[in-house]
Amino acid sequence: MTPASLIEVDFTLNGQPARVRCEPTRRLLSVLREDLGLTGAKPACGIGRCGACLVWMDGKPVNACLLMACRLQGRSIETIESVGQTEQSAPVREALARAGGVQCGYCGPGLVMMLTHLYRQQPRPDAREASAQLCGQLCRCTGYGGLQRAVDLLFAD
């Protein structure tokens, strides 16, 4: 690996300045998990089909397995490590827990990131719209019964 092929990017990570040196095509998911020790986002497909790696870039949901490091310069990234601790995700986590939306839990962080994003939108989507927005979140354990109940709780009109 020649150092010349590496780039240096500065971005904001969970509100703090961050800098990484890596290949331009290195995916944000690897940067987070392996370079920065944030393992809340999970790798499950690597091709944008499951949502387990979901994070926010400038407040919008993105699949971290697809996002390349070269696109990070100056951006703001938020991950479950910060969003999962805050009040804004508390209703979402509570609804999922109460409704039975978590079993093995591997899909959980991605789900919370997506649902919290939907929950804080103004105007808030209704349950139908919210369900439609969850088409990229895969859960193999629950059969989505708990997720649907949580959505109905959160997005009741």
Place this chain on the structure above:
Amino acid sequence: MAEHPHAPRSPRQVRDPASLLAEARPRADADAKLSGRTRYPTDRIEAGQLHAAILGSPLPHARILSVDASAAAGLPGVHAVVTAADIPGPALFGLRHVDRPALCGDRVRCIGDPIAAVAADTPEIARAALAAIRLRLEPLQVIDDALAALAPGATALHGRSNLLHQVAHRRADAAQWAAAEAACTHVVEAVYESPRQMHVCLETEGGVAEPDGAGGLVLWWGCQNPERDRQVIAAMLGLPPGRVRVVGSPVGGSYGAKDELTVQPIAALLAWKSGRAVRLHLSRPASTDLGVKRHPMRIRMRSGCDGDGRLRFHEVDILADTGAYATHGPEVLDAAAEHAVGPYDWPALSIHARLAYTNNGIAGAFRGFGAVQVQWALEQQIDRLARACGIDPLAFRQRNLSAPDAPGPLGQQVVASDGPRLALAQIARHPLWIERACNPRCDDRHRWGLGLALVHRSDGFGRGGPNGGRLALALAPDGQIELRVSLTEMGQSLPEAIRALAARHLGCAETDVRPVIGDSALAPDTGAAAASRSTTLVHRALECEGRAWIDSLTEAAAARLRTPASSLRFGPGGWSDADGRPVLGLAQLAADLVGPLPSRVIAVPPEETPSAVPGAHWVFGACAALARVRIDTWTGALRVERLVIASALGPVISPMGLLGQMEGGALMGQGLVTTEHLDMREARYLARNLDGYQVPLLADAPQIELWAIEDLMPDDPVGPRGAGEIAVNIAAPAIVNAVSAAVGMPVDRLPIAPDDILDALERHP
């Protein structure tokens, strides 16, 4: 009038969907999981770990002529390169058949079969090292079909024949058989093809292997049976089992996929050779190559009934493709043969089942285990016979149920059960069934279909399997009652079940109980968290010896209080006196006791059928279900709208756990019917990730309604049946029957693609 113990009865203790939901309590680990704090074995990423990479076979079948890894080993940053020659102990592992190499030495038998592996400072260096390994392979005949595998002259993958296992069972001699056939007014015959379903655990196989600094090795690796993993790995490394520790929990999904070892022996070997911590986490495509799948089966059934709708004979011929190595294949075939009978009474029965080695990947354990493949076929047969007789499918099934105290499917002695009868009775009173004539049938674009199915399924392993297990009860220094099992938590709410069962049997509060799970160093050998057995096993252990252990604690409490034990009552938190005043807490007792704190290992003996039928089961649970589907006649799209399940599994231990297992299993069963088949051509996968292989999403999920029947037979010796699998078993046949009803055609191949539906509609407009 005294009721005959076996008289047909209606379910009395039934949890309706609303009460299950009302009583469902959040899991204790929910928030940690949801906020990303739970650390799975694949999250153990630390500086200084080496990165592992595996060189898999590029050919599905070949002789290995040579592997030259010298250039790879010499690359800077490479710390270990391993091939079969580096394995100190036995290189093969397996359950009944020890045939799977950790690394292949002389031959590869499926695509991706591991040949060599590397541990290096970075993944890039590891990959470069793999590219530097010089491999010479001589291609062998590729066996990509189970029938071809059994043809004379086919190259044998192992030994002399590709026939790994077979089961033959016959009830009725030639004369009885002829009479049974002669009595039949209706006979249906079909060949059913069940697909290669993939587990798709969200967490792919992976973890960390590291030297423990004291001459041993620790493995952090999601699995279903840490104790077995440690035995295999210790043997492979030539170490005593006590020098290897496996921490197998929490698991990011398994469903059978992580029951048998896959690549953890390779990680262990690399860590052993390099003396460093080694991390390995398979990519989804690599997981597809190396993981096991559900056994594809070709099932021929010929079944007949008389003019009154009484079943007379059932002839079943099963051919299953186990792929390159045995793993759980023989047990899967045993389960298929046994469940092909169903909960029905067949005066004449003939079952023949064969399991063939091929080069088609590896098939193994998968929730629903061998049974679901034959159950959808059997339930199609039953529906077709009912239709031929003009009897409604529910009445037809009721008429043909075996008696509650009848022998089991293979004639073996079983625990008496009227679960199938109760489940059907519950469905019979559901509005979706009662008002079936008023259900929508079609509009100008859509057609609806209603499907009924009934299954029973076994609990635990069959006769001769590893059915026993040990667990421990211990008073911890902080006063918590620890229940220690080597079973792992994979999402099935094991800690919740343990807390609820301990509270029920010991008389303490759930908060007094601390489950200790998944670590081979902290618990005795409990066996595998598999075969829907965990809850039953814990229940049995506590039922046998839980009270006695609490009594021994009460003795200690009495000695401490200088009062007779008979004056003390044990309850939540500790002991109270005859007037109900608390006198001693668990924590205080733990603090006051001198010497080692009380603990007890409970050995649960294997409970098996006394009948000498290898692989046959002793305990069965049952479910009936109704599915409603909608077919789009323009596009062939299939939508499962509703699924009503009546389960007869005994007392509900954890409402949330039961609901979750049933909903999750049901959607997995739906996937088998609607989209999930991992196709292969010439023994190569046509899809290796979630773009080509589609599992159900939220939009595909039906409205699922669960009615949990708790009644058991009087004097039932077993208690709660496992709920981990049966929803897969029931959902698939119910949905198949609904589709069949909607298109007015038998279904003989899964998954049912939109094109299949359009074809059927063209032939039967």
